[in-house]
Amino acid sequence: MTRYATGRLASQMEVKRFLDANPIFAKSRTTKLHQSRIADLFSRPIYAGYLSHENWGLNLIPAKHEPLISYETFLAIQKRGAITAYAPTRKDLNEDFPLRGFVTCGHCDKPMTACWSKGRSAKYPYYLCDTKGCVDYRKSIRREKIEGDFETLLGELVPSANLFAMAFDMFRDIWNTRLESSEEEKRSMQRQLTQMDRKSTLLLDKLIDTNSSTVIAAYENKLREMEEQKTFLTEKISKCGQPLAPFEQVYRTAFEFLANPSKLWASERYEDKRAVLKLVFAQRLPYTRNEGYRTSKTSLPFKALEGLHLGKLEMVPPHGFEPRTY
Ligand SMILES: [Zn+2]
Known part of the structure; x- marks a missing residue:
């Protein structure tokens, strides 16, 4: 829920998908969470560990149970709910193509686009250059190929002592x-x-x-x-003053990432994959069909350090790349 409050997940439906995908929630429920249940979850202060009952004149007395979300998060959610009316979401196409917008065409240097292309009996995922006049205009590259090459490149990154x-x-x-x-x-x-x-x-x-x-x-x-x-x-x-995790744990996680960014890329989560792109690479990567990536590898590991500056430190708790507060 903290993710929803910070605007990371744009709508309640996305929160639902996020919860559905999470094993902790799946374990306690045989069926998927219902949309109304999510809305309910967001509108009741008791989930933030506070009791509120107008008729009894009770207002925000800390309840005697462990809060599911913090009061701060609760307020942020209420605020969001008030501003953005519920809008139905569709599955974001980007999630199928984590490299979209990041990989550029090796000929014209414009970011590549991606799509599902209909075959006779199934749909196939492709990346392609969509710039008119480019020699590679609309010439598609199989997702498997371009993402596979990326994994190879990532695996070759070795940071120095x-x-x-x-x-x-x-x-x-x-x-x-x-x-x-x-x-x-x-x-x-x-x-x-x-x-x-x-x-x-x-x-x-x-x-x-x-x-x-x-x-x-x-x-x-x-x-x-x-x-x-x-x-x-x-x-x-x-x-205040309580770090999300002990220092050793935080830096161990960060160092594991520095030593092996491929591990995070292997995550199922789209956000994790995008975090790898942001932290490891200083700029977009050009890719040429039938040739592969063009890049100066020496500058790459240092970008990882830059990305781990101040504000980003919170992104490195023990379980992965984002604090999980649900
Ligand atoms: Zn092009």
Whole structure:
């Protein structure tokens, strides 16, 4: 669900597909998750570990069970739901062609396109150049061939010992900087929380003094809003300074990737494959029909390092390339 909140998965249907594809969810359910069930999942704060019951005057009391999603995620989902109306999704064609848009035509240097082509009894996947005037215009290349060549290329990437030493130093620096800045962030949020406590006490005093029902309602609304913000902050504070995984684990995972990017490419997930492209290659790869890839291999391993800069560090938890918080 965290993925949905961050906009990674564009719609509830995609979330459904994601859950369906995940063994953890498949195990507990014999049938696939129903769409309405997903919508239900997203609209109830109890899934974020909070109880909310208007009629009883209860509002966002932390429930006594492990939250399925964080309150932060819950709010983000509510916001998304409010903005984007439900639109039916179709299976994205791109997922069948992970190299689409990345591999360019060796003749004209424009990104290749891809398609399923109808044969007599079945459909076949192809990549092709779609630039009019190019000598390879509409001349198709079997997906198996172009992706197979890519796997070979990837398998040949061997990072140097020097690269590993550099990567280790970088990781340690990044890690330390992160810890320091998260401590600072935590202190700042604690100050905000104290301020809010003070404000809501003041508001409560005013509420007691007033007799007008409209004013009371307005105060109550404001108070509820503040309680929500406080819940949000409290949760953020509690998570602050807790790394997603221990340092050794994170760098081991990253180093395994540096040593062998082919492993991640072998993943079933489209996102994993695209991550490999982004992390390993500095630019698009030209491919010529009947010849193969044209590339200067020496520059490649260093691109992997660049991609592992600050913001991307969170992408390397133990299970794979994205934090799994469901
Ligand atoms: Zn071309």
